[in-house]
Amino acid sequence: MKKLLENRNVTGWLMVSPLAAVLLVFLVMPIILIIIVSFWRATEFSIIPAFEWDNYAFLFGSPVTYTVFLNTFKYAFITWAFTLVIGFTVAYYLTFHIRSQTWQIALFLLCTIPFWTSNIIRMISWIPFLGRNGIANSTLMSWGVLDEPVEWLLFSDFAVILAFVHLYTLFMVVPIFNTMMRIDRSLIEAARDAGASGVQILWNVIIPLTKPGIMIGTIFVVTLVMGDFITVRFMSGSQSANVGRLISNDIALLQYPSASATAIVLLATVLITIGILLRFVDIRKEL
Amino acid sequence: MEPRPRSFYILSAFFALFVLFLYGPTLTIGILSFQGEGGGLTFPMRGVSLYWFYDLFEQQAVGDIWGSFRRSIALGLMVMVTTVVVSVMGGLAFRKKFAGSGILFYLIITALVIPSILVSLGVGLLFSQSGLNVHWTSSGFGAQLTWTLPFGLLIMFAVFNRFDKSFEEAARDLGASPWQTIRYVVLPIIAPSLIGVALFGFTLSYDEFARTLLTAGSYNTLPLEIYGMTTNVTSPVLYALGTLTTLFSLLIIGAFLALARLSNRRKARAGSDAGKAV
Structure with missing residues (x-):
């Protein structure tokens, strides 16, 4: 018995057994079941075990699928670009322009607090801003920029992307800040002594050293946006669709087999994207 | 000290705008939740009142807000305790390589990046196909753990990466x-x-929505309740509820931060506790 406990494989697995059990029951088994159900057949009120490719054939045969997948990538890409620029700038400011550590921590916390509050409330809170009689429209009208309120602020792609950027920029700020704080300051001094300008230091020293943080932030933002269904539904007023909404619509109609097939294609897409991104970074080293 | 470069002021303005962008909308609904009785979802304010808060406490027609609030807190505490215990054990185990640790690590990453609707759908299917009832304490609890455990573990990995092993060696x-x-x-x-x-x-x-959507069963958690309200409530009562839950979240965050500060300070004051372990 004692010898058994000294084996590092045995002790390791004993300690991770609760973790492994949770992941097995609530992650691995559900995924396997979704794969199985994606081959089943659905009637209007029940689902029947079967093995047929109909769900996939329908999915890939429908032009809607391609539009929706393209739309999903569009949301992911635009949101990624905005969150990257904003997140990088904020992290850069906190790291290199704030001199006292107390202030750094305080301002960093200020940025992260919204992460711990409800996403749905944060989406709702855009209504008074973007609505037809909202703050944005009335301000622009009082400045004379607009003659009449514009309609596309709320319930549009613009609103969807605005909400995504609002919700997910933190996922960029945190990993980039984490990597930037570990950059050795003497490297920057060396660059300055060697005659590099501010822009050159940023481009040739800081950005390359921050790449791992950027990659981790990218993984977070891209997967969150690609897997989302609630933000798109709420902020577009059900006028736009992404893959997540396709799945949730099928679920609402109890079409579990077709929802499963779409879910599997989505999962494959996300994992391939992540696989490509992971080639550029070793996550465990960067924590 | 060197004088501040001009870029400092530009970036400060950028940062201030970013903070305004983060907090502005939430503050706005905070103000609008005090809307007068005849007011609507946007400005102008038609008087200032607590009408919508009263409304929230009285009217039960929109659903079971307080029940869902209680369930969310209970579930949050369950998830919190489990996450801490399981993450610490996992973090300790992952310090040494063991057979299969690589696969388990990739599973953790998968749990982190998998679209949450898949977890919801899959766990819902798993329970219904095996004849179990979906309930927030079983399926809902497990589905949320697939989201909180990876975060807990990533923090533990970060902590143990910075952990000075000589303390342990000295103890040994x-x-x-x-x-x-x-x-x-x-x-x-x-x-x-x-x-x-x-x-x-x-x-x-406490804030999770997507993973609980198909796994909570017939009793809603608070985010599900709020989501239900967005489709059929179009009065500032929605803002009143939003303001209250945000205040509650801030209270929780504040309590945790105070606790962290306190424990850091105690650690600094106590210094070494050598000899007390006997």
């Missing part, structure tokens, strides 16, 4: 058993970070 040299080493050396050192893990566990569960 002094004759401490493995359990004593963990109980009296490792755990006290990592205690402040556990507060962070607990904060993640509670708040991520």
Whole structure:
């Protein structure tokens, strides 16, 4: 018995057994079941075990699928670009322009607090801003920029992307800040002594050293946006669709087999994207 | 001190705008929740009143807000405790390589990046196909753990990457058993970070929507209740509820931060607790 406990494989697995059990029951088994159900057949009120490719054939045969997948990538890409620029700038400011550590921590916390509050409330809170009689429209009208309120602020792609950027920029700020704080300051001094300008230091020293943080932030933002269904539904007023909404619509109609097939294609897409991104970074080293 | 470069002021303005962007909308609905009785979802304010808060406490027609609030807190606490315990054990285990640790690590990453609707759908299917009832304490609880555990573990990995192993070696040299080493050396050192893990566990569960959607069963948690309200309530009562839950979240965050500060300070004051482990 004692010898058994000294084996590092045995002790390791004993300690991770609760973790492994949770992941097995609530992650691995559900995924396997979704794969199985994606081959089943659905009637209007029940689902029947079967093995047929109909769900996939329908999915890939429908032009809607391609539009929706393209739309999903569009949301992911635009949101990624905005969150990257904003997140990088904020992290850069906190790291290199704030001199006292107390202030750094305080301002960093200020940025992260919204992460711990409800996403749905944060989406709702855009209504008074973007609505037809909202703050944005009335301000622009009082400045004379607009003659009449514009309609596309709320319930549009613009609103969807605005909400995504609002919700997910933190996922960029945190990993980039984490990597930037570990950059050795003497490297920057060396660059300055060697005659590099501010822009050159940023481009040739800081950005390359921050790449791992950027990659981790990218993984977070891209997967969150690609897997989302609630933000798109709420902020577009059900006028736009992404893959997540396709799945949730099928679920609402109890079409579990077709929802499963779409879910599997989505999962494959996300994992391939992540696989490509992971080639550029070793996550465990960067924590 | 060097004078501030011009870029400092530009970036400060950028940062201020970013903070305004983050908090502005929430503050706005905070103000609008005090809307007068005849007011609507946007400005102008038609008087200032607590009408919508009263409304929230009185009218039960929109659903079971207080019941869902209680369930969310209970679930949050369950998830919090589980996340802390399981993450610490996992973090300790992952310090040494063991057979299959690589696969398990990739599973953790998968749990982190998998679209949440898949977890919801899959767990819902798993329970219904095996004849079990979906309930927030079983399927809902498990589905949320797939989201909070990866966060907890990532924090633990980060903590143990920075952990000075010589403390443990010293304990071992002094004759401490493995359990004593963990109980009296490792755990006290990592205690402040556990507060962070607990904060993640509670708040991520308290606000989780997508993973609970198909797994909570017939009793809603608070985010599900709020989501239901967005489709059929179009009065500032929605803002009143939003303001209250945000205040509650801020209270929780504040409590955790105060706790973290306190434990850091205590650690600094107590210095060494050598000899107390006997």
